[in-house]
Amino acid sequence: MTSQTTAASPAHSRVPSREQIRRAPKVLLHDHLDGGLRPGTIVDLAREQGYENLPESDADKLGTWFREAADSGSLERYLETFAHTCAVMQTKEALKRVAAECAEDLAEDGVVYAEIRYAPEQHLEQGLTLEEVVEAVNDGFREGERRAKENGHRIRVGALLTAMRHAARALEIAELANRYRDLGVVGFDIAGAEAGHPPTRHLDAFEYLKRENNHFTIHAGEAFGLPSIWQALQWCGADRLGHGVRIIDDIKVAADGSVQLGRLASYVRDKRIPLEMCPSSNLQTGAAASYADHPIGLLRKLHFRATVNTDNRLMSGTSMSREFEHLVDAFGYTLDDLQWFSVNAMKSAFIPFDERLAMINDVIKPGYAELKAEWLFRQTASTSGSVAE
Numbered sequence: 001m002t003s004q005t006t007a008a009s010p011a012h013s014r015v016p017s018r019e020q021i022r023r024a025p026k027v028l029l030h031d032h033l034d035g036g037l038r039p040g041t042i043v044d045l046a047r048e049q050g051y052e053n054l055p056e057s058d059a060d061k062l063g064t065w066f067r068e069a070a071d072s073g074s075l076e077r078y079l080e081t082f083a084h085t086c087a088v089m090q091t092k093e094a095l096k097r098v099a100a101e102c103a104e105d106l107a108e109d110g111v112v113y114a115e116i117r118y119a120p121e122q123h124l125e126q127g128l129t130l131e132e133v134v135e136a137v138n139d140g141f142r143e144g145e146r147r148a149k150e151n152g153h154r155i156r157v158g159a160l161l162t163a164m165r166h167a168a169r170a171l172e173i174a175e176l177a178n179r180y181r182d183l184g185v186v187g188f189d190i191a192g193a194e195a196g197h198p199p200t201r202h203l204d205a206f207e208y209l210k211r212e213n214n215h216f217t218i219h220a221g222e223a224f225g226l227p228s229i230w231q232a233l234q235w236c237g238a239d240r241l242g243h244g245v246r247i248i249d250d251i252k253v254a255a256d257g258s259v260q261l262g263r264l265a266s267y268v269r270d271k272r273i274p275l276e277m278c279p280s281s282n283l284q285t286g287a288a289a290s291y292a293d294h295p296i297g298l299l300r301k302l303h304f305r306a307t308v309n310t311d312n313r314l315m316s317g318t319s320m321s322r323e324f325e326h327l328v329d330a331f332g333y334t335l336d337d338l339q340w341f342s343v344n345a346m347k348s349a350f351i352p353f354d355e356r357l358a359m360i361n362d363v364i365k366p367g368y369a370e371l372k373a374e375w376l377f378r379q380t381a382s383t384s385g386s387v388a389e
């Protein structure tokens with residue numbers, strides 16, 4: 001009699017299923033509030049507010065429109081699509097709804113910790129003050145956390161206040177971020193078209209935040225290369241880099257596979273500067289040619305502090321799980337790799353160290369351990385099944 005046991009391999013060495021990826025605890029550091037609305041919500045809000053310029057009135061078609069319009073290969077064109085989302089985010093009720101749904105959607109997708117950014121200065125068209133904008137969004141996040149909990153999910157959301165790099169309100173927004181520190185806002189960012197708008201134009205804001213011992217990240221090295229990353233780090237003092245993909249331009253891989261890092265790439269790796277990488281967004285704006293060609297593959301191998309992010313879930317039709325799926329398909333990542341990205345992200349969050357550590361030890365690692373242990377129990381079940389046959 002031959003008994004054949006299925007040699008199930010430990011899950012940490014296997015390609016995870018879609019369902020495992022969704023259940024895996026995920027951490028999101030780079031996601032724009034005005035880039036993550038549900039298409040149906042945009043349609044509702046436009047109707048309620050009498051906004052008539054939406055390119056489509058059907059939610060599905062509108063979702064497709066955003067993805068296609070954002071798929072031009074140019075960051076500037078990509079950013080034009082935000083006119084429609086910002087247009088319907090001008091009242092307290094709308095901001096609160098969008099923020100609550102954001103937290104709910106992320107929790108549903110298995111995100112346990114998220115830092116969501118938006119530019120308060122873009123939500124003043126109907127008379128709200130900067131403070132009212134921040135408070136409405138915070139109310140929404142708290143509401144979304146509550147609803148997620150009711151649905152059996154756990155998520156914690158912090159806000160990052162963004163200043164637009166072409167505008168001149170960075171210091172004012174930095175002061176706002178500082179005022180709402182410990183009140184739901186965990187840091188500051190600058191975003192917008194990169195070429196022609198160097199971060200050094202906003203040095204006063206960064207110097208202010210440093211004096212206040214506050215945290216900030218800067219979109220850099222997305223549409224523009226190494227000088228932008230260098231300025232963000234060495235002139236502005238950014239804690240993290242939004243995207244930072246072009247750091248790859250300072251890394252040489254020889255034909256024999258040996259790797260040489262330039263001074264800036266070495267600095268980024270040595271100082272453990274977190275890279276908020278957003279693969280799908282980068283494909284749409286032309287910062288990478290395909291998932292398989294995305295610099296994250298090499299950066300992960302070289303142990304840069306790489307993290308995986310969504311950037312704009314609406315414009316990219318994505319989620320944290322989808323981003324992980326793309327990387328699993330392109331690079332054969334296992335649960336160990338996904339855990340590595342998630343721990344990296346949690347280490348790089350802007351909340352206090354003890355809270356980050358507790359999130360890693362009490363939520364992220366146990367979550368992955370549970371997924372990795374499943375194969376043991378599945379094997380027991382199939383053995384008893386074969387005996388009965």
Ligand SMILES: O=c1[nH]cnc2c1ncn2[C@@H]1O[C@H](CO)[C@@H](O)[C@H]1O
Pocket residue numbers: 032033034035075079082086117118119122162191192193219222281311312
């Ligand atoms: O990938 C990006 N690069 C630069 N700016 C961006 C990106 N995604 C969104 N925004 C900009 O950030 C603002 C606040 O959320 C958005 O309105 C958009 O203009």
Ligand SMILES: [Zn+2]
Pocket residue numbers: 030032191219242311
């Ligand atoms: Zn971004």
